[in-house]
Amino acid sequence: NAGVTQTPKFRVLKTGQSMTLLCAQDMNHEYMYWYRQDPGMGLRLIHYSVGEGTTAKGEVPDGYNVSRLKKQNFLLGLESAAPSQTSVYFCASSYSRLQGTQYFGPGTRLTVL
């Protein structure tokens, strides 16, 4: 039982390049989330999903897109990376919103030059 895994662990992009971050969970959780973490800012929600085939915007969705084609996977895309998207990205999942507990992955450190 690996929990929540994220790929890749590190990435450096040039401004304007695109990339996709992959999150996978093996706990059969319905809910999945993407956060970004910046120094002094805590964790801010980018997008989330309440089930396979659904996505919704969080607090800071601009510049990102997401897809949830399979229940166990949640993809975060950057179509045209900007230096302001330099951050550590965390994926999380939870069984239900009533349950509350979110389980986090190890993070992806992204640098945009």
Next chain:
Amino acid sequence: GENVEQHPSTLSVQEGDSAVIKCTYSDSASNYFPWYKQELGKGPQLIIDIRSNVGEKKDQRIAVTLNKTAKHFSLHITETQPEDSAVYFCAVANSGYALNFGKGTSLLVTP
């Protein structure tokens, strides 16, 4: 949206002492209050949580207290150990899907 304030931003204690971190929130409908611990290079991990129908919850050296009237809740760590050194985040949720996080407290426990 929900506004979560967390204090202090940094905290240094000696091994064996107690540490207290406080959070305040703005939405009176909030009903779930978890605390997460984040070690260097890792993702946050839930350490304790409390729901709005409970005033206090303990788990060994860790306790959380909730004052719904004043809209604040606190994390208490007793008999601190060097391995307690980490960044701690409070969070708040209501009937929605998202957690609103505080900005974190960097706790350092010195031997």
